[in-house]
């Protein structure tokens with residue numbers, strides 16, 4: 001999703017915060033998962049949202065890097081035997097399989113922590129971003145969603161999707177808006193766009209997973225045609241969010257169409 005140059009900038013930014021030539025197992029585990037092939041959707045959303053306000057990608061790289069560290073932490077922890085127990089992530093062995101469980105827990109913790117170290121070095125505008133991100137990923141957000149997911153309550157599946165997936169999409173967009181000095185209304189629109197996009201992304205993921213595992217899956221709740229209608233409705237809402245914004249929304253349309261096509 002990110003072009004080659006921006007991806008290099010993003011990787012260089014994260015790399016700045018990791019010790020060089022370090023053979024330490026923890027750092028190796030962090031690097032192993034951070035630099036594995038990823039789509040970088042959330043960094044793209046930060047850059048695309050700030051583009052609406054004519055902000056150069058280079059100015060948003062630290063925020064994009066911090067959000068990618070948070071996302072990578074969530075994937076490492078989600079794969080653990082006590083959570084989803086997945087052996088493969090980003091096309092390679094998951095972190096606990098490649099290293100061991102303790103290292104994977106700690107690598108996730110360290111990535112979460114480093115995200116806030118990256119943000120703390122920036123100016124006061126970033127305090128607002130720290131607030132938005134903390135709310136999106138903490139006990140009211142992603143972690144709450146993961147707790148509900150573990151309890152596999154299918155009545156609450158849309159809420160689970162909102163909490164564990166869409167809130168980080170929304171926070172990524174809101175971060176771009178904050179950097180761009182968006183008005184409160186524009187910020188809210190970008191937040192709503194991110195929520196709608198994240199819900200589409202998670203619904204597509206459920207469609208893909210359905211053949212392997214029907215439990216705790218939105219297709220089981222809405223049915224195959226119901227989930228298509230649900231996605232269509234979210235697409236219309238996300239498009240209408242973008243229509244309500246000034247400036248260049250091309251990148252945001254691009255990512256919406258890509259996620260709709262699931263490619």
Ligand code: GRG
Nearest residue numbers: 038039040041074077078090143146164165205
């Ligand atoms: C363990 C705190 C904690 C949270 C876990 C976000 C989350 C909650 C788990 C991630 C696992 C998962 C299946 C989330 C659904 C969204 C999803 C498919 C994430 C994978 O994101 P991509 O496709 O991955 O953007 P890449 O590798 O491209 O970054």
